[in-house]
Amino acid sequence: MQIGVPRETHFCETRAPIIPSDVGRLVKLGATVVVESGIGARLHLSDTDYEKAGAVVTSNRRELLSSSDIILRLRKPDLSEVTLLKPGCLHVSYLDPFHERALITALAEQGVSAVAMEFIPRTTRAQKMDALSSQASLAGYAAVILAAERTNRVFPMMTTPAGTINPARVFVIGAGVAGLQAIATAKRLGARVDAFDTRPVVAEQVRSLGARFVEVDLGETGQTKEGYAQALTEEQLRIQREAMARQCAISDIVITTAQVFGKKAPIIITREMIAGMRPGSIIVDLAIETGGNTEGAQLGQEVEINGVRIIALENMPGRVAAAASQMYSANLYNFVDEFWDRENKRIALNLEDDILQACLVTHDGKVRRDF
Amino acid sequence: MQIGVPRETHFCETRAPIIPSDVGRLVKLGATVVVESGIGARLHLSDTDYEKAGAVVTSNRRELLSSSDIILRLRKPDLSEVTLLKPGCLHVSYLDPFHERALITALAEQGVSAVAMEFIPRTTRAQKMDALSSQASLAGYAAVILAAERTNRVFPMMTTPAGTINPARVFVIGAGVAGLQAIATAKRLGARVDAFDTRPVVAEQVRSLGARFVEVDLGETGQTKEGYAQALTEEQLRIQREAMARQCAISDIVITTAQVFGKKAPIIITREMIAGMRPGSIIVDLAIETGGNTEGAQLGQEVEINGVRIIALENMPGRVAAAASQMYSANLYNFVDEFWDRENKRIALNLEDDILQACLVTHDGKVRRDF
Amino acid sequence: MEDTRTLLDLIYILSAITFILGFKLMSRPATARQGNLLSALGMAAAVVATLMFPEVVRYTYILAGLVIGAIIGALLAYRTPMTSMPQMVGLLNGFGGAASLLVAWAEFVARPEQPVYQGVIIWLTVLIGTVTLSGSLVAWAKLEERYIPTKPVLYPGQRIVSILVLAAILVGGIWFATDTAAPEAMHVLGVVTALAFALGILLVIPIGGADMPVVISLLNSYSGIAACASGFIIQNKLLIVAGALVGASGIILTLIMCKAMNRSVANVVLGGFGADTPGKAQNVAGEIKPIKPDEAYFILEAANSVVIVPGYGLAVSQAQHTVRELMEVMEKNGTEVRFAIHPVAGRMPGHMNVLLAEANIPYDALVEMDAINPTMDTVDVCMIIGANDVVNPAALEDRSSPLWGMPIIEAHRARTVIVMKRSMSKGFAGVENPLFFRPNTRMLFGDAKASLQALVSEFKNSN
Amino acid sequence: MEDTRTLLDLIYILSAITFILGFKLMSRPATARQGNLLSALGMAAAVVATLMFPEVVRYTYILAGLVIGAIIGALLAYRTPMTSMPQMVGLLNGFGGAASLLVAWAEFVARPEQPVYQGVIIWLTVLIGTVTLSGSLVAWAKLEERYIPTKPVLYPGQRIVSILVLAAILVGGIWFATDTAAPEAMHVLGVVTALAFALGILLVIPIGGADMPVVISLLNSYSGIAACASGFIIQNKLLIVAGALVGASGIILTLIMCKAMNRSVANVVLGGFGADTPGKAQNVAGEIKPIKPDEAYFILEAANSVVIVPGYGLAVSQAQHTVRELMEVMEKNGTEVRFAIHPVAGRMPGHMNVLLAEANIPYDALVEMDAINPTMDTVDVCMIIGANDVVNPAALEDRSSPLWGMPIIEAHRARTVIVMKRSMSKGFAGVENPLFFRPNTRMLFGDAKASLQALVSEFKNSN
Amino acid sequence: MEILIFLLFILVLAIFLGFEVISKVPSLLHTPLMSGSNAISGITIVGALVAAGLGEGEEAAALIGGVAVAFATINVVGGYLVTDRMLNMFKKKDK
Amino acid sequence: MEILIFLLFILVLAIFLGFEVISKVPSLLHTPLMSGSNAISGITIVGALVAAGLGEGEEAAALIGGVAVAFATINVVGGYLVTDRMLNMFKKKDK
Ligand SMILES: NC(=O)c1ccc[n+]([C@@H]2O[C@H](COP(=O)([O-])OP(=O)(O)OC[C@H]3O[C@@H](n4cnc5c(N)ncnc54)[C@H](OP(=O)(O)O)[C@@H]3O)[C@@H](O)[C@H]2O)c1
Ligand SMILES: NC(=O)c1ccc[n+]([C@@H]2O[C@H](COP(=O)([O-])OP(=O)(O)OC[C@H]3O[C@@H](n4cnc5c(N)ncnc54)[C@H](OP(=O)(O)O)[C@@H]3O)[C@@H](O)[C@H]2O)c1
């Protein structure tokens, strides 16, 4: 079986979908691995590094796409490239399924078995291939580091001969995977950290990291059986915003990660709230790729409103591309490994498997699940 | 007595020499405080903030300089402004005395009592006015944050479903005030930290922060009675470089702070050593303002050599300007307070005082100490 | 003559000293064996000295008794499998009670005319000795799981029957002691003996098998009291001293054992009529074996290599600093301590790393799952702190489990597994964990931090 | 008659029990007072019972003795300032020895014809009682710092003289005991008494004043032995029990005290001839008072508010986690614990913050220097951990000090100051710290982490 | 009576000593300690010996005494040996 | 002799008890405990009373006994009072 891994082409993508050590592991499974030349360039990984690991390096991207039985990549494919794919092949990548109906139909029509990384279930067993988790966690880390670099304050308390510097106050809204990692990182640096989430189970997790959970009585909120948050009612959102406003006003750094799976992210920080914040404060909006939690945030930009800097850069995991590539690559390998038939050295998709049930969006010419 | 504080004019200066709360404290001493308009702008501090604290805000810089009995500032004055100063006035700022002979002669000729912050002695009693310490400490912190932001790796170890990410290795060369703070910050973030310094007493201090001290047998090194390092012999430098080369090759981040008071900083990292480092590694050179420890480092720039990024930005404390201004301002206040005659509400310089002995470089028309 | 007496008395004093020292030594693991040996020597000296007593003139019965007793005793001691030790101790104890009761009978038979106070003492010795005998027999049978059901035997009116029997014994005692020389005295004493035998059975049979060790300890104390009482009969100081030592220390030991089980003596002996034992079997095969920190300490103390598996519970209880402390004391004790971190432990990637780094646990002490699993068979103790799903063997063994196929830290393969959590509740994945029911698993219930602190104190107090 | 005897004996048994229980209670701070009261009651009962003895027929001397003794005793007890307690105990102890020796004399005078073994016991009682008396007098005088120099009095041939005196006493003993009825026996006993008096002086005078408490404890044990011996003379069980209790427990107590001082008994009593005390006065005014963790524990246990001042030594010993533990146990004990961080503590700005944050000490528990100083007078204990320069009061008081003018944490104003460091060595600034010599300062020497761990264990063991 | 008082004195002291001597026993040692003290309670053998050694005309008592000796001996011999076996298991690991 | 043996038995038990009864005493209590046990050693008063109570013809002995009573009483009364005063100081803080 040939596994093909094209180079990522998006201008702001610094990650590589696969790293040499995982190429080696795939080769060990008995696959032929073909990668596109320059795949690891932005990570300072040369083609030779990949060749040493057992990959065939090619510059012919079309050929790679059309001859591979399995395509592994990071970002969703360009619509134009779908027709190049070998019918019946397995294609694993992010697909952005809620917004890319056309792409998915095209994949189905081409007869491709397309796996959407977004749909890997959040079960304990599937965690090793859960790229949403692995990347979100790094995004949380990167957000704090970025905020620390941008702010003109220091995070830890310092009692010095020239007076005492108070610790920075960091407020994390949404304590999912990214939020928890942000809490942990800010705590490590010595900040005073508060956090909020609508899912009540999160309070214990926040405290287990030594941060304070901001209690807001929103009434019933709940979570889906997948563990995702449910969207709030308008009234609940209003109550939340009020509480958030108070907390933001005393915070130096606000990091928002609130998302509702499959929906646009809720607006939590309004312009008035920003006006109530101290000039010089920083907001990092990690939900920007699904619409953002902050009014006025611009995808890919840092804007300043009333002296408050709102950072809404895209591809936050890409800021720590070495780690992010290592993890995404491992996610891909674990996926292939899970469904690999070691005897016949080929992929064997058991359509009954609950992981595939969830993430295999097209197969046999049909779109398999609705979303 | 009028205390005048002009705005900092250097383009890359983000700090303010004084902050409103210290203005208030000076006013309480019985002084009239005049500040130049816009003094706190880059810190998001408005003129009103200063006025509220009791300062007179003026846009007339010349008038401010020529009418004040005490001038407090951060950077050394422009040679052109010296003649404006009121003879007999006290002028407190950095003076860069080893390179600014002409400036100092001018100050003496003008009859100014000029204090060089660089010469505040490193004694326990003088620590509260020791700006070298307060700023160096912040520089150490900022260097690590900057490195963390620039590297594409993460600092802490992370054992995750997608594999284990090894902690970044940070190597700190020169564990003075800045180096120690860098060690502490990197440790906090979860890195594996090694450090080296030529002064043997430092080993214990490094270990007291939980980092490893790299033992290199250099023979006799010693320190001055002020606690500063002595310059090494050529032979010693060679031995050191060898040991450093080994350590750099396995480090992801190298932070250099090695300085020899009053001399050009020693070159510790040579081009060969850089060639031996992994592409993607980072060097932050904190000694750049006294010449730098890294061959190829460019003041104010980030250059890349063989994939190794060498960061040699100036004014590192300025990256955390809020904290740095707070501390520098406190240093200035503490200085004035120390020599303030509370009965007569005026400054009273006791020339016998060991602090003044050290830092008062011109007085009564004469240059008072040699350097 | 007078001189022999004095010599004998001096030997008795020495034996008494060996018993006292023996007790002291036996309460520390390191010296327990010497203590036992010392007190055995004292016992031997006392026997030899007694044989030289001027009153001892006939040796046939003595020899016969000694030889028969020694053979049976030795056989019992060597033939009994290690697992049946508690019931063996119970049985031996019963024999001790029998001996005391017989001594009282012998004295009475030899000299039927006795002052009232002696009569009382004889009656008392018979009573206590007999209760010890029959009670011990029941305890033994229960633990052997033969002849009598292990679980509490209950019937209505239990207490009333016991109280009536006791009253009858009391009446018999008064009758007997007021005139021991009366012709019916022997019969009265005979009836008292029979009733006391019944009483012993009545008292022990309603108590469950799991509580038997405590009962045996209490009966042991009784047998000491019986020996002490018989010492008063024949006015022998050594009997009094040794008997009182055993009686008193037995009571203390009983209290200590009850405390270790988190029960009161009254609860065991009285309220315990039909009490259920804390760790009951569940649906999953196997039984839960809860332990206390001091027992966990002894397991860890003896271990050469320990692997700690932290989980979300460690974070919840914020026990990271305490676990480092435990690591330090264990390492000081010469044990190799490693941490095995499962990739999904906790609630975010790297959760455990954050905690352990905060507690300054060196990176070298961390081992990855893939590196630890192959060595798990050689690990003495795997200590699981607030983890659950990540050590669930169902992932390897049960195709129907939602965890099936997930790699886990194979804690179950370690020689002993100690699991620290607060209850039997499930982990994140919401599935039952068969590890907790394995024969080599011990559950240390409680908040992880509290349990760890208790362990650290055990280590610190023990040296 | 016989019945009174039995009654008396029973009362004696009760007194003995009160003494035993009294001892138990007195070894725990919470119950010590009751223990003392209980044993006093037992003593009173014993005295009353004895007065009813059939042998007691003359009451004049008894009454006189009791009244005079009670008045003097009460006066001594109430008039003595608290600071002179140790020497008072020594003096009282000497009187106890005197009583025993006189009892022996009285028995001898009343019944000069005694069997040999009684002669030996009389001689022994006189010997021990007299040594106790004279030794106690010397100890008292030394502690009072009157009459006799406090420091060891040494002269050549010390040991030889002592040994010769002891030999003479032995010879006298043999002479006396072989025939107590001989005409010269009384003179012999008189000479023995005199020599014993000299021996007591010889033994104690070479020991330094700082070791006197240990000596008094040992003499206390002697006086118990003397009482015990006099019990043998008049064949009184209570005297034997009480005397033996005091004798044995006194020895244990002596050992414990020596251990707390890190000395061996031999070192104190023999080698101690001229030993110098560990904490000697220095140039700076005042004296160093080293303490052990258990004493520090008692001070902290009783404190309502504690301020901890960390310094560079805390970092060196990496004791941040342990200090947090101590904070937790103290807070559990109801004590308010705050940390006062001096701006220049450590070796870099914010050094202490890094440590305390790592150990998860909440920011709320940190107080700035300016905030803590005004409240320092109300602080029960200021605990200084590896800090030195930052608490040096010379900065406030000594114009010539290089630290003059630096604001410090004014630890010296707290009620009690506990300083934890390894030695008397100086801090970064290289200047002597007069704080260590203040009357309210106690030095807890040792690595900060080890000391803190010891304190934590003390807290944990005590409940 | 005098003797009884003495015995009482001894009893009281021994009881106290019994309470004191065992204070903190790790649960590991509960069973061995119980077993060891059980063996000591076999001291009743001394009484049994005296009874079994009774001379002429005390046949019956002596016989009872003999049986008592047998029981006591089982207790003593079995008790010490069992205890020893148990303790033997706890030998410290060789470090 | 019998009585001597009894006394010896008692002595041995009492000594052991003495050793056991004090095990871990905080140094804070060293002085009070010493002082309290010192008061107990004043038990010699019992012997002194017996001597001082001797009747006719034992003038001398009784006189000596009287002095002994005085000394012993000082020891007992002073001892208990001093101990109590000391312990009074350690009263627990009121929580
Ligand atoms: N790593 C990630 O990124 C991530 C993210 C989300 C979810 N998860 C999931 O979380 C699970 C992690 O496994 P795990 O073994 O670490 O945790 P777990 O399976 O959730 O088990 C944690 C156990 O800790 C115990 N516990 C809680 N508080 C405690 C306390 N104070 N003291 C002692 N014990 C306490 C609980 O039992 P008691 O209540 O009986 O004490 C519970 O059974 C996996 O299923 C994983 O898929 C992981
Ligand atoms: N904060 C800064 O930026 C900075 C920078 C450079 C210098 N300094 C200077 O450093 C000093 C700081 O004052 P400080 O009070 O923190 O420290 P210090 O005055 O240097 O005293 C530290 C004390 O800790 C004790 N110590 C060392 N290791 C120990 C251990 N393992 N366990 C217990 N005690 C230990 C030492 O006494 P033993 O040897 O007897 O144990 C020493 O006296 C000031 O003089 C300050 O000026 C500060």
Ligand SMILES: NC(=O)c1ccc[n+]([C@@H]2O[C@H](COP(=O)([O-])OP(=O)(O)OC[C@H]3O[C@@H](n4cnc5c(N)ncnc54)[C@H](O)[C@@H]3O)[C@@H](O)[C@H]2O)c1
């Ligand atoms: N089984 C596993 O091993 C595993 C692995 C990873 C994640 N998970 C679970 O998946 C779930 C989703 O995690 P995620 O990080 O991907 O979530 P996400 O990115 O969808 O959302 C981020 C966080 O924002 C919160 N949020 C939504 N609306 C909000 C609002 N109005 N205000 C504040 N917060 C709001 C959510 O509750 C969530 O915690 C979590 O329960 C997590 O524990 C499980």
Ligand SMILES: NC(=O)c1ccc[n+]([C@@H]2O[C@H](COP(=O)([O-])OP(=O)(O)OC[C@H]3O[C@@H](n4cnc5c(N)ncnc54)[C@H](O)[C@@H]3O)[C@@H](O)[C@H]2O)c1
């Ligand atoms: N008394 C006080 O309170 C106080 C306050 C601040 C600093 N100090 C002392 O002042 C001294 C200087 O501190 P600093 O940070 O300003 O020093 P610095 O900035 O002059 O030098 C930085 C470090 O580089 C080291 N160094 C020099 N040459 C080197 C080489 N070839 N290789 C490696 N390292 C080299 C020096 O030893 C020093 O530790 C220290 O001893 C410090 O403790 C004292």
